[in-house]
Amino acid sequence: MPDWRVKSINESEIDTVLAGDVEFEGELEFDSTVLIKGRFSGQIRSTGDLFINESAEVDASVRAKRITVRGSLSGELAALERVELFNSAVVSGTIETPDLIVQSGCRFNGNCSMKSEPNKDDGGVPDAASGMNT
Numbered sequence: 001m002p003d004w005r006v007k008s009i010n011e012s013e014i015d016t017v018l019a020g021d022v023e024f025e026g027e028l029e030f031d032s033t034v035l036i037k038g039r040f041s042g043q044i045r046s047t048g049d050l051f052i053n054e055s056a057e058v059d060a061s062v063r064a065k066r067i068t069v070r071g072s073l074s075g076e077l078a079a080l081e082r083v084e085l086f087n088s089a090v091v092s093g094t095i096e097t098p099d100l101i102v103q104s105g106c107r108f109n110g111n112c113s114m115k116s117e118p119n120k121d122d123g124g125v126p127d128a129a130s131g132m133n134t
């Protein structure tokens with residue numbers, strides 16, 4: 001049996017939630033868990049986990065410990081541990097991760113690079129593709 005979440009996300013266990021009516025552009029840096037339900041564009045850097053809700057639209061360069069996508073995400077993704085793409089996810093871009101889970105029904109258009117020991121420059125979170133800014 002795979003080692004991944006199939007349960008619903010419990011918002012009370014999430015440190016920060018960007019609500020569905022929030023539109024944010026810029027740089028987001030955090031160390032804990034964040035759930036995005038609205039729109040975000042820019043750059044995300046984290047040593048924590050990032051959840052993209054089904055209603056979310058994200059256009060960003062993302063670096064995090066674990067990235068879970070249920071909504072729309074376009075950009076470069078780099079995860080230290082894992083990227084999870086659920087059946088409702090629509091992802092375009094580049095993924096770099098040691099572990100990738102793609103649920104049936106997900107739409108992923110792009111490139112994926114998987115290494116057993118990711119590049120740990122920049123605080124232990126790998127760079128996704130050569131174009132990722134540090």
